[in-house]
Amino acid sequence: MTTTGEPGTATQATTAPRDRRAERYDASAIEPRWQQRWAELGLYETDLDDTSRRKFYLLTMYPYPSGDLHIGHWYIKTPTDAIARYRRMHGDNVFLPIGFDAFGLPAENAAIKGGFHPREWTMRNIENMRRQLRTMGATFAWNAEVVTCDPSYYKWNQWFFLRFLDAGLAYRQRSTVDWCPNDGTLAREQVEGVDRRCWRCGARVEKRDLDQWFLRTTAYADELLSFEGIDWPEPIRVQQTNWIGRSSGAEIVFTTAASDHHPGGEELRVFTTRPDTLFGATFMVLAPEHPLVAALTAPDRRAEVEAYVAQAAERTEIDRLSADREKTGVPIGADAINPVNGERIPIFIADYVLATYGTGAIMAVPAHDERDFAFARTYGLPIRRVVMPADADPDAALTEAFVAHSADEVLINSGPYTGRPAADGWHEIVSDLERRGLGRQSVTYRLRDWLVSRQRYWGTPIPVIHCPTDGIVPVPDEDLPVLLPDTVDYRGKGENPLNHDEAFLRVDCPRCGGPARRETDTMDTFMDSSWYWFRYLSPDDETAPLEQDRVTRWTPVDQYTGGAEHAVMHLLYARFFTKAMRDIGLVRHGEPFRRLFNQGQILGADGERMSKSRGNVQDPDELVRRYGADTVRLFLMFMGPWDQGGPWNDRGIGGVNRFLHRVWTVATDPHGREPGDRESGVLPEGQDEDAARAAIRAAAHRTLRDVNEDYEGFRWNTMVAKLMELTNLLFRYRGTDVAGLPDWDEAVRLLLLMLAPAAPHITEELWSRRLEAAGEPWASIHTQRWPTVDETALVEETREVIVQVNGKVRDRVMVPSGVSDIELEQIVLARDRVRAILGEQEHARIVHAPGGRLVNIVARAG
RNA sequence: GGGCGAGUGGCGGAAUGGCAGACGCGCCAGCCUUAGGAGCUGGUGCCCCGUGAGGGGCGUGUCGGUUCGAGUCCGACCUCGCCUACCA
Secondary structure, X not given: OOOOOOOOOOOOOOOOOOOOOOOOOOHHHHHHHHHHHHHHHOOOOOOOOOOOOOEEEEEEOOOOOOOOOOHHHHHHHHHHHHHHHHHHHOOOEXXXXXXXXXXXXXXXXXXXXXXXXXXXXXXXXXXXXXXXXXXXXXXXXXEEEEEOOOHHHHHHHHHHHHHHHHOOOEEEEEEEEEEEOOOEEEOHHHEEOOOOEEOOOOOEOEEEEEEEEEEOHHHHHHHHOOOOOOEOOHHHHHHHHHHHOEEXXXXXXXXEOOEOOEOOOOEEEEEEOOHHHHHXXXXXXXXXXXXXXXXXXXXXXHHHHHHHHHHHHHHOOOOOOOOOOOOOOEEEEEEEEOOOOOOEEEEEEOOOOOOOOOOOEEEEOHHHOHHHHHHHHXXXXXXXXXXXXXXXXXXXXXXXXXXXXXXXXXXXXXXXXXXXXXXXXXXXXXXXXXXXOOEEEEEEEOOOOEEOEEOOOOOOEOOEEEEOOOEEEEOOHHXXXXXXXXXXXXXXXXXXXHHHOHHHHEEEOOOOOOEEEEOOOXXXXXXXXXXXXXXXXXXXXXXXXXXXXXHHHHOOEOEEEEEHHHOOHHHHHHHHHHHHHHHHOOOOOOOOXXXXXXXXXXXXXXXXXXXXXXXXXXXXXXXHHHHOHHHHHHHHHHOOOOOOOEEOOOOOHHHHHHHHHHHHHHHHOOOOOOOOOOOOOOXXXXXXXXXXXXXXXXXXXXXXXHHHHHHHOOOHHHHHHHHHXXXXXHHHHOOOOOOOOHHHHHHHHHHHHHHOOOOHHHHHHHHHHHHHHOOOOOOOHHHOOOOOOOHHHHOOOEEEEEEEEOOXXXXXXXXXXXXXXXXXXXXXXXXXXXXXXXXXXXEEEEEEOOOOOEEEEEEEOO
16 A cells, blocks of 8 residues: 555544555544534525525425334435435525424324324434434425424414315215224224224224215316426326326216106116217116115015115225126116116116216116126126127127227117217217206216315314304314314223313304314324425414415425325325415415426335335444445435335445445545556556546546436436446546646546535535645535536547448447548448458448447448 | 336346447456455456457347337237226
């Protein structure tokens, strides 16, 4: 090991007398020091009122405080931090807040099991996660932190709820829940097994109808289908579109036929997307829960129908995955009359018709619907073709439902519409029915209104009061927040303890002053996450949920990062909420997140989702202790494309750590030589000093040019690879006469700047040492301006041209950069290799690839 | 069943229609070391010819197509992953 007494290794002032060797990179010695320094200086606490710079609102999904940060949190958060640092170096005023999604079921479950209060559990976890988050070295604006279980936050959930109530966007309706006699309402994951037992007490779970609160998301269904003006990944847009599920069709009015037990004449509305097949309806199916089922059922069918309804109530929830896709149903002993031809068709109930979609009733056209076809086959019902391709044989037997819907189909067996093109028949049938008041065009959505009621303790209390005289009375704004009582004894049953908290329940009616009771339902936690990014802008404001000026300036969010698992729920509710806020006059725009990026998911080493129960959770703390935060950050970025994720595997992390060691070495010890390398300290063969300096400079600026694009596209893996290449090149010149010269020094400087957003600690340390060596005052590398590419450094005097013959690489040749196509062809055709291969053949033409890097000689046999 | 996405060395992965396998891991050889599970240098897709310098062929899930040229574009199929679940 050679000695290193050279300038550029300014370690004297900060460390004890130096070893003979250059000081080695030791992450654990520098990372905590810089994290502390950054925090002390408040470098990354954003001045939200600074209008002198371009704003950049960078949001990352706030974590649920489950207790431990795992490697998946690092996978989303540390590249996000790199974006923040990169934008800051471009002069942007970056806001990167963080908070905690602190209400929700896991805290209650933990509390019931562990016998402590959900708040205690939650706050303890938040404490731990704050500490872990700081070890990332991420530049979160901690002064803007939001914790949703704090009354200063959930007060505004209540306020928004009241505004939605005012605007007619919140309403109350009966809805079914899973109910345990001991533990009350259960969430889906609390119902276990095929026989549906309570996760806690094992009791048989029942269905129960409760009055619950809804938000009218369907009012925005059409607007939510438009993604104009926002840059979101295609798969997310598709998922949301499918989730909303807009179907255009018609509502058609059938009537019930008179029979022995029933006078008939009642309306039975069906929804169909295929009114053109109306003449093919050979029976009708109602959902088992349809309100007319009881009234229409014939006395001799009653027993069987009631048994089927009871069975369906279970069936609809039980493992729908089971292979049992057989269509089942029973006739109810009544008929319906087809409005278009007066035909009587039998009515069935079947669980393949859903009460909650459309009208809960369908006209069954077995010839042209797969489900109806299967049902008709099972029960021996008639199948009548009414649509076919123009050139098909109308008498050919149908072996399966014909559902295709193309331009050249015509109607058959359809009375006056027979022979019409199907598409025309569709509209004619609907408008004829409409004229007779028996149908109309109609649109149905898969999307349901948002059920926000939860019969749970650990959430935001819904701010309404039930008064015996005045009914439902909103809590006046000035009485907010309705505090979640802390005194509740949580060691009881799972049932909502608010139901038994008299101090909470008893309240005077704000309207009549008489005794009344509070609502005990709390809000879905998706309510909390539907507006939290607005609150980051004024977390301490006690007078309003958001601060107008800041909201106007800072929203919509410029970039949102988080997992694709929130594709429909959170991301759709957030869009709904923003639109509703706009219509109430609170914000100006209707889209919350201008640009969205979904990073992939890190799975356990076994390829399964990480979870404590599987025991495959990767703890980042241990890796940080061993390699340092910079290595872990860089390794996660280097693994592969950010949107891909994949099974965790730490093979290769040593290579990333080695890379940082090499960066350290080129930055602190340019003149050292490697004893293991005979070439060390010698310029590459055929290269003089000038050529070497130009090569270094060209490499540095080429890297900068390429890395810029990678940063913009969040392509971290190739960004790191290119910095590795540059470092390898600098290493090659270490110890030569050009090491330490201005071109070398500039390359090192660029390397550190380019690496700074990704590996903030080591670059800060090396940067400070450079400044110290140069006798300049300290300034953080993270406040430096991002460097610009010097195009003149990229100009080459010669370039290599790949020579193909018939598409196969046969030769390569160095040519002057300014060579013309014709000159190039002459050079290439004169090459020995080319002449040997061409032989007697003559070439038909020569193709020049754009950029002049490749020519292809197309030859024919001569 | 439907929707979306992906198939490239031993592994993670690169590649505006233009040198397939960048970068890294692993492995092999060498160097340096009292030592090394440290560090450094070089090599490393498969097959064949040649003592060698070198040369040739085959290769991106399968089959076909477009093109001077295809991992990339088009068609059909196979496999895997994720999401969704009878939406009339």
